[in-house]
Amino acid sequence: MTNEVPLLTGQRLEKSFASRTLFQDLSFGIPTKARIGLVGANGAGKSTLLRILAGQVSPDQGEVVTTRGLRVALLEQDAQFAEGLTVRSALAEGATRAGLDEHDPQVLRTIDQMLSRLELVDLQDEEVLKLSGGWRRRVQIGSMLTGKPDLLLLDEPTNHLD
Numbered sequence: 001m002t003n004e005v006p007l008l009t010g011q012r013l014e015k016s017f018a019s020r021t022l023f024q025d026l027s028f029g030i031p032t033k034a035r036i037g038l039v040g041a042n043g044a045g046k047s048t049l050l051r052i053l054a055g056q057v058s059p060d061q062g063e064v065v066t067t068r069g070l071r072v073a074l075l076e077q078d079a080q081f082a083e084g085l086t087v088r089s090a091l092a093e094g095a096t097r098a099g100l101d102e103h104d105p106q107v108l109r110t111i112d113q114m115l116s117r118l119e120l121v122d123l124q125d126e127e128v129l130k131l132s133g134g135w136r137r138r139v140q141i142g143s144m145l146t147g148k149p150d151l152l153l154l155d156e157p158t159n160h161l162d
Contacts, residue, residue, distance in 0.1 A: 014061035073149035079140040081128040088124040098147025114142040
C-alpha cells in the first residue's frame, strides 16, 4: 500500500430524491490508475453518484474533494449531440470541454488518433445523429478521451455498442 494522495475522495456523501434516500454517509477514495466497478440494482443511485463525482450534481450532504487541476469526464448512459454536429466536430468539442484548444496541433493529432482507434475515419464528416446507436457511442467515447481526462467515469459504457 502506498501513501499516494487519491485523485478524488467522497466524504460522507448523501443524496435523496423526494423521500427516498439513495445513499448516505458514503466515504471513499479513488487512487491513481484504479479501475473500479460500481454494481447495484436499477434506481440504486449509481448514475447519480457518478454525476456528483463529475461535478454535475451536488450532494445533499458531504463533499467531493479532488486533486488540483483534475480533469474528470463522465460518459453518460445516453449520448447527447447537437443537431448537425459531425463526428470530427464532436471529438473537437470533447477537447474544448476539457479546456483544451481544439486548434492546437497536439489536440488535432489526438483527434486524428482517436478517429483511427475507434474506426471513425470514414465517418468523420458524417452527422453524429444520423449514425446508429453503436457508432454514436463510439463518438461519445472518443469525445471524452480527446479531452485527456485524469479520471474517466463510465456509466454503462457498453450500452448501444454494435
